[in-house]
Amino acid sequence: MSTTPQSPRQFRSRPGRAFAALALTTAFLGLGVGTAAGDAEAPVRWSVAPATGDGPDGRLSLRHVADPGEEVSDAVAVTNLGTEPAEFAVAVGDGVVGQSGVFDIATGEPTGSGSWISVGGLDEGTVTVPGGETAVLPVIVEVPEDATPGDHPAGIAVGVSTDEDGITVQRRIGVRLHLQVAGELEPALAVSAEGTSYRRSSWVPFSPGTLVVDYEIANEGNVRLGAATTLDAEGLFGLGSARDSDGVDELLPGDVVSRSVDVEVSPWFLLFGDLSVTALAVGEDEVSPPEVASHGFTRTAVPWTELAVVVVLAGVVGMALARRRRTRMAAATASAPVGEGAES
Structure with missing residues (x-):
């Protein structure tokens, strides 16, 4: 069953509002299925995927090429894989790749292309989905008139917050937005x-x-x-x-x-x-x-090491030559005839 939300123009997801109440947040971003322990130890399982109005459509990411000033429409589906209703925090963010080479969606207020994204169907940055059902959230990307050509990565993260031993932990998964603004591409x-x-x-x-x-x-x-x-x-x-x-x-x-x-x-x-x-x-x-x-x-x-070996070998050879020279000189001295005395 799909829950059809209202227009995304009415809400812009705010990660600051959605997550600011957390005393301590540990974020885990993945693509696929998320799992978090529920309040009653029943795990909350969910998935997030690109979608049409009918639900997930099999795409791995949102991919668009747009002109400056253009508006792009799309959607993501949040599916509650558990049996109980669950509240999910939805946030947009700029796309980043860390030193590990793994793509992630930055937390906090977006300053780049993440700020161009509006997500509909949210109530104060969250959406509640009954167990076993899917909520399709419309997405609109408004490309600024002065947007520069090239790639502007961003994403939409969906998370669940739980209390684990007095620490609020948030686990989230997301959908990546491959957004390219049309114009001259300059790979370098x-x-x-x-x-x-x-x-x-x-x-x-x-x-x-x-x-x-x-x-x-x-x-x-x-x-x-x-x-x-x-x-x-x-x-x-x-x-x-x-x-x-x-x-x-x-x-x-x-x-x-x-x-x-x-x-x-x-x-x-x-x-x-x-x-x-x-x-x-x-x-x-x-x-x-x-x-x-x-x-x-x-x-x-x-x-x-090699120089030390050469020095040692040179020393050994030098000593051997010197000893041989001394031996030859001693032999020559021993074999020399005794001189006669002077005439009177």
């Missing part, structure tokens, strides 16, 4: 090595060590991108070359993430490296990838 990534280090893995002579490169990738364009990073390193005269790779699943416009990659390479006094990043389209996005960005660097890698 930049990479920089923030620091390098070299450590020996053992003191066994001529064994390789580990070159560690800490780096940052910045999305300097206006569309989201994935990134594949490759590290190439070699010693003097191309000795001991090595390669390794790393990657980032998703970078939103303006995002900067820190990563670390390492390779095993033998110490050859100086190591020369090149860090390159290749942009990748994410999911169903159609993006013309930019040129590969790269950053070159050098790192000292003195082969102290």
Whole structure:
């Protein structure tokens, strides 16, 4: 059974009002089915999904391309999978991707594209759904006239608050909004090595060590991108070359993430490296990838163990040569004829 709410123009979900009463809130954002312990220990289970007026329609997210000033209509369905009525807090928010690379919906008052979203069918930011039923909530996205071209990620989170040992805990799941404002798309990534280090893995002579490169990738364009990073390193005269790779699943416009990659390479006094990043389209996005960005660097890698071995060997050889020379001189002195005395 579906519950049809009133027009979304009458309400704008306010995460500040919906969640401000929580003394302590722990938020868990997921996509799919949420579960939270109820007041009487009966778990509250719910799902949130893109929808039409009849209910969930099988989409994974809300995806739209809109012109500046355009209004976009859509809907989400909140389904109570339990048997008892439950109240769900509904909030809109800006889309973010953390250092872990996982998409999330920011809490608090939205300042970006989350503020363009209105959700209908809410009473002070909440909706009560009977057990086993679904509420379809209309969604309207009002794109500002001055919106810049490119991706403007946002989302709608639906949560349940419970009291666990005197602590108010909120668990929430959400629907992502892939919103792209029409215009010129400018995909661009930049990479920089923030620091390098070299450590020996053992003191066994001529064994390789580990070159560690800490780096940052910045999305300097206006569309989201994935990134594949490759590290190439070699010693003097191309000795001991090595390669390794790393990657980032998703970078939103303006995002900067820190990563670390390492390779095993033998110490050859100086190591020369090149860090390159290749942009990748994410999911169903159609993006013309930019040129590969790269950053070159050098790192000292003195082969102290090998030098110590050379010094020891040189000392042993020198001592052996000196001993041999002394032995030969002593033998030559012993075999020399005794000189005759002077005539009177």
